[in-house]
Amino acid sequence: MSELAVNAAKHGNRGKGSIGIRVRLRKSRRRLCLTFGDRGPGFGEALLRGDASSFNTGMEMIEGIVTGTMDGTIERFNDNGAMVRITFALPLSQSTEERRGT
Numbered sequence: 001m002s003e004l005a006v007n008a009a010k011h012g013n014r015g016k017g018s019i020g021i022r023v024r025l026r027k028s029r030r031r032l033c034l035t036f037g038d039r040g041p042g043f044g045e046a047l048l049r050g051d052a053s054s055f056n057t058g059m060e061m062i063e064g065i066v067t068g069t070m071d072g073t074i075e076r077f078n079d080n081g082a083m084v085r086i087t088f089a090l091p092l093s094q095s096t097e098e099r100r101g102t
Contacts, residue, residue, distance in 0.1 A: 004036045012038025033087045042078035
C-alpha cells in the first residue's frame, strides 16, 4: 500500500499542493478487496489496456506482489483519478477447516 501512496503523491495532486487519496477495504467471508485512488489525471490508455511497457517500476512491483506473492488480481481504472482495486482470497484458518471436516 505504501507504493500506491507514493504514486499518488507523485502523480495524484493535479499540480495542487494537497493530495486527495481514497482508500476502501472490504472483507467478505473469503475475499479481501482494497480499492485505492487519487484525484489526479488518471491512468493513461496504454496502462489501462495492461501494456506492461507503460508500467513504472512501482507499478511493476505492485503487479508482481499482487499476482505472484498474494495470488490475487489487480484492476486499474479511472474514476475522478487513478484507481487500483486489489482482490485476493483469504486463507481458511486450521480451526475452520477442522470444523468443516476438510
